[in-house]
Amino acid sequence: MRKLIVTNLVSLDGFISGPGGDLTAMPMDHAFDESNAEHMRAATTALFGATTYRAFVGFWPNALEMPDLGEASAEIARRWPAMEKVAVSDSLTEDETGPWRETTTIVPRAEARAAVAALKEGEGGDIVMWGSSFLSNDLLAAGLVDELHLMMGPVVVGDGTPAFRDGVSASGLRLTDVRRWDGSDNLLLSYAV
Numbered sequence: 001m002r003k004l005i006v007t008n009l010v011s012l013d014g015f016i017s018g019p020g021g022d023l024t025a026m027p028m029d030h031a032f033d034e035s036n037a038e039h040m041r042a043a044t045t046a047l048f049g050a051t052t053y054r055a056f057v058g059f060w061p062n063a064l065e066m067p068d069l070g071e072a073s074a075e076i077a078r079r080w081p082a083m084e085k086v087a088v089s090d091s092l093t094e095d096e097t098g099p100w101r102e103t104t105t106i107v108p109r110a111e112a113r114a115a116v117a118a119l120k121e122g123e124g125g126d127i128v129m130w131g132s133s134f135l136s137n138d139l140l141a142a143g144l145v146d147e148l149h150l151m152m153g154p155v156v157v158g159d160g161t162p163a164f165r166d167g168v169s170a171s172g173l174r175l176t177d178v179r180r181w182d183g184s185d186n187l188l189l190s191y192a193v
Contacts, residue, residue, distance in 0.1 A: 001121060002119065002126060005126055005146065006149070010152045017131075019157065029186060034072045037075045037076050042126045045085070047085075050088070050089035053089070057097060057099075086107060088132075113144065
């Protein structure tokens with residue numbers, strides 16, 4: 001059975017984005033990039049909500065053209081074209097999938113839980129989800145998330161998108177690993193659900 005791993009960058013006060021969805025307020029550094037590259041190596045499927053999918057397809061297909069792209073980010077950019085992508089959305093259209101059209105499946109929100117359960121029963125490596133807090137919280141509540149990987153950084157944003165929504169319980173988590181990277185103040189906290 002495949003694992004569903006939800007990975008997010010988290011502020012000290014529990015947000016995965018700053019006010020207005022601002023991701024630049026979050027502690028992104030080489031540890032974040034290297035952790036994401038490791039997730040990409042182990043995964044064969046990426047799972048998204050519509051907002052995160054749109055952000056990723058808007059950035060990654062052209063990322064290799066950026067002159068200051070780090071080695072870990074370049075590896076991620078090279079892996080995206082072949083990776084299976086599943087986007088849960090009632091609004092995302094095939095036209096919006098652009099260069100990822102051949103590797104993207106769009107699943108209606110009402111079918112998300114069944115689709116994810118079927119993915120987990122299928123063949124392949126890990127299923128990784130970045131961001132997508134509404135979807136990840138729903139799948140956590142449904143018992144479909146196997147691991148939470150939270151990269152916590154030394155920032156307090158005060159407001160934004162909370163990692164966990166009202167009514168979603170994250171109780172029963174078991175800490176399985178804590179990682180640090182040289183030159184970074186971020187910690188990767190890994191929990192089994």
